[in-house]
Amino acid sequence: MNYHKDERPTWNEYFLLMAKLASTRSTCLAFPVGAVIVKDRQVLATGYNGSPSGSAHCTAQGFCYRDLPTCDSSVSLPSRAVHAESNAIAQAAKHGISTLSSTIYVTLEPCLSCLKLIISAGIKDVYYETPFNTGEKATVRDMFIQEGLVKLEQICLSENTAKRSALFLLNSAKLD
Numbered sequence: 001m002n003y004h005k006d007e008r009p010t011w012n013e014y015f016l017l018m019a020k021l022a023s024t025r026s027t028c029l030a031f032p033v034g035a036v037i038v039k040d041r042q043v044l045a046t047g048y049n050g051s052p053s054g055s056a057h058c059t060a061q062g063f064c065y066r067d068l069p070t071c072d073s074s075v076s077l078p079s080r081a082v083h084a085e086s087n088a089i090a091q092a093a094k095h096g097i098s099t100l101s102s103t104i105y106v107t108l109e110p111c112l113s114c115l116k117l118i119i120s121a122g123i124k125d126v127y128y129e130t131p132f133n134t135g136e137k138a139t140v141r142d143m144f145i146q147e148g149l150v151k152l153e154q155i156c157l158s159e160n161t162a163k164r165s166a167l168f169l170l171n172s173a174k175l176d
Contacts, residue, residue, distance in 0.1 A: 047088030
């Protein structure tokens with residue numbers, strides 16, 4: 001594997017890659033999501049979505065609720081998962097780490113509940129890979145943005161960064 005300094009991921013790609021790696025720990029059958037909270041280019045906390053600590057993992061039992069393959073199979077039952085953003089914020093809180101004026105990278109755009117938590121935690125910038133909010137939810141999200149409470153931006157990995165990252169994951173770090 002030849003190393004070229006111009007092939008390094010951007011900072012946004014770098015932290016999104018970390019969020020994607022965190023999502024591999026998810027125990028949610030419907031939406032594996034990862035999150036990374038960053039300040040001054042330093043990781044403060046990570047999180048992924050899954051059932052609360054001490055509760056059976058959906059992946060371990062093969063279902064979220066008995067007779068339902070995934071949490072999103074029901075219109076009335078809420079997801080059992082603690083969302084990745086919430087877990088990352090809780091992880092920072094457990095360790096006494098301030099998230100004031102930090103940035104969060106998430107593989108899925110935060111739901112409104114997580115977005116409100118992000119705002120309340122003092123996180124100012126949200127970078128996400130996959131859109132989630134539509135309709136009235138997007139209207140509420142946009143209201144928070146217009147009020148200057150938070151900034152949201154969709155980002156994607158370049159094909160080159162994705163391919164190069166896969167090579168690094170599959171091979172040793174030895175450079176030719």
